[in-house]
Amino acid sequence: MQNPDTPAISGNSGPNGQWFTSSTSRQWWFDSGARALDFAYTGAMGDNPAWEKLHSPSDFAQWLEGRFEASDGTVSERDLTDARGLREAIATIASALSVNETPDLKQVDVINLFAATPDVPPRLAGGGMKAGRTTVRTSQALSSMAREAVFLFGAEQHERIRECAADDCALVFYDESRSNNRRWCSMQRCGNRAKVRSHRARNAAR
Structure with missing residues (x-):
């Protein structure tokens, strides 16, 4: 669920989240709460080499197509850099x-x-004229994610x-919940493990 205070991200964005593979080869779903953080978790964050997804321009093109429905699919080596x-x-x-340090x-x-460059312009559906580009260039996608990061x-x-x-x-x-009380990366992963440990501790105390 998107935080109502979060500005709409233009460009027909896809859903947040992606599959991760743990060090024990187990797959699990992680929703970072924001597309910009999903982007960071394509390899720059985390200590598992298997999380690196952007090995080539085509890898990045594929990732963009999952986040920007109108992505033109064109990514150069410069774009990847x-x-x-x-x-x-x-x-x-x-x-x-996340640990209260200064950026x-x-x-x-x-x-x-990146945020200062042109991003994906909003378009109102239903018009008869095709004003501007109907596809999203890679530079525009990067600008959109940078602007989301600014927010x-x-x-x-x-x-x-x-x-x-x-x-x-x-x-x-990013905790996008209305109650602002998210604690775990995933309830199915760390949240569930915490519940199991708590349950065992209570049983031991009895």
Whole structure:
């Protein structure tokens, strides 16, 4: 569910979240709460080499098509280099904010530079004229994710950037819930394990 205070992301965005593979080869679903954080988790965040998804321009093109329905599917080597730079900036700042540290100013500049470029313009469906491009270029997609990061990391929202409460998990997410009380990267993963440990502790106490 999207936070009602979150601005609509243009470009017909797809759903948040993606499948991860653990160090024990188990697959599980992680919803970071935001497309920009999903992007960071294509390889810049986390310590599992299997999470790296952007090995080539075609890999990035495929990822974009899952997040921007109108993506034109064209990604160059330069685009991939730019994407990795923005991805690192988002990952670095999100990690810092999740533990109440001050973001790296150079990485802030990187996000601001991408956010200053043209993003995906909003379009109202139903018109007879085709004004502007109907497809999303890679540079526009990067700008849209940078602008989302500006919102997420801003003064009014950055406290919702959190690290999973499990002692053995450092995954970072944006809490988009109305109650602002999300604790776990996934209820099916860390949340469930916490419940099991709590249940065993209660039984032992009895």
